[in-house]
Amino acid sequence: MSQKIILASGSAIRAELLTRADVPYEVVKPRVDEEMVRASLLAEGESPRNLADALAQLKSERVGMKHPDALTIGCDQVLDCEGKVFSKPETPEQARDQISALSGKGHSLHTAAVIHEGGRPVWRKSAEVKLTMRTLSDSYIGSYVTRNWPAISWSCGAYQVEAEGSRLFSRIDGDYFAILGLPLLEILDYLILRGALET
Numbered sequence: 699m700s701q702k703i704i705l706a707s708g709s710a711i712r713a714e715l716l717t718r719a720d721v722p723y724e725v726v727k728p729r730v731d732e733e734m735v736r737a738s739l740l741a742e743g744e745s746p747r748n749l750a751d752a753l754a755q756l757k758s759e760r761v762g763m764k765h766p767d768a769l770t771i772g773c774d775q776v777l778d779c780e781g782k783v784f785s786k787p788e789t790p791e792q793a794r795d796q797i798s799a800l801s802g803k804g805h806s807l808h809t810a811a812v813i814h815e816g817g818r819p820v821w822r823k824s825a826e827v828k829l830t831m832r833t834l835s836d837s838y839i840g841s842y843v844t845r846n847w848p849a850i851s852w853s854c855g856a857y858q859v860e861a862e863g864s865r866l867f868s869r870i871d872g873d874y875f876a877i878l879g880l881p882l883l884e885i886l887d888y889l890i891l892r893g894a895l896e897t
């Protein structure tokens with residue numbers, strides 16, 4: 699019986715990526731007030747990269763402490779555009795405003811994952827993806843949001859790069875899976891190294 703793997707995340711896309719890779723795992727959603735932690739760390743001047751790492755660690759810890767024998771994966775993703783941090787849009791209007799703010803510019807997605815076992819973090823990975831968004835017309839942004847709401851409400855960038863969102867970008871530098879919120883290949887590497895997955 700291989701070691702239990704827990705995904706401490708409510709993210710459907712993260713779960714989908716593990717399922718598609720045939721990883722045996724359970725989901726246990728972390729009870730963390732992300733917005734409060736995010737606001738306080740940003741107020742202290744924390745960088746987007748370190749913010750994502752701190753939140754990923756908090757989520758993996760919160761769940762992992764209750765499952766010390768498991769490998770518990772916590773994740774987080776922060777979008778940074780010219781020093782402004784964006785979160786998942788709550789309304790189509792917020793999605794339109796957010797995409798308008800990113801239009802014609804570059805932004806970074808900072809994706810972090812931390813694995814917790816036996817009461818402590820045993821592995822971590824941070825990945826940055828740089829994305830260059832085309833200059834988009836207001837009418838296209840409006841129709842994009844209308845066509846893709848509410849699916850894009852679960853993305854911190856208000857886009858789904860695996861769907862119509864690919865049209866928004868002229869260039870992407872970085873790992874595709876990290877855009878979707880999970881440094882998948884690096885996590886699989888570690889799970890194989892630990893003998894939790896066979897190859």
Ligand SMILES: Nc1nc2c(ncn2[C@H]2C[C@H](O)[C@@H](COP(=O)(O)OP(=O)(O)OP(=O)(O)O)O2)c(=O)[nH]1
Nearest residue numbers: 707708709711774775852853854858859877878879
């Ligand atoms: N399907 C899709 N999801 C994306 C894309 N870009 C970002 N995301 C998702 C991945 C994450 O679920 C979400 C980033 O927000 P968080 O890191 O706070 O995760 P979330 O609140 O979804 O779940 P969690 O905090 O782990 O319970 O955005 C994309 O292009 N396509």
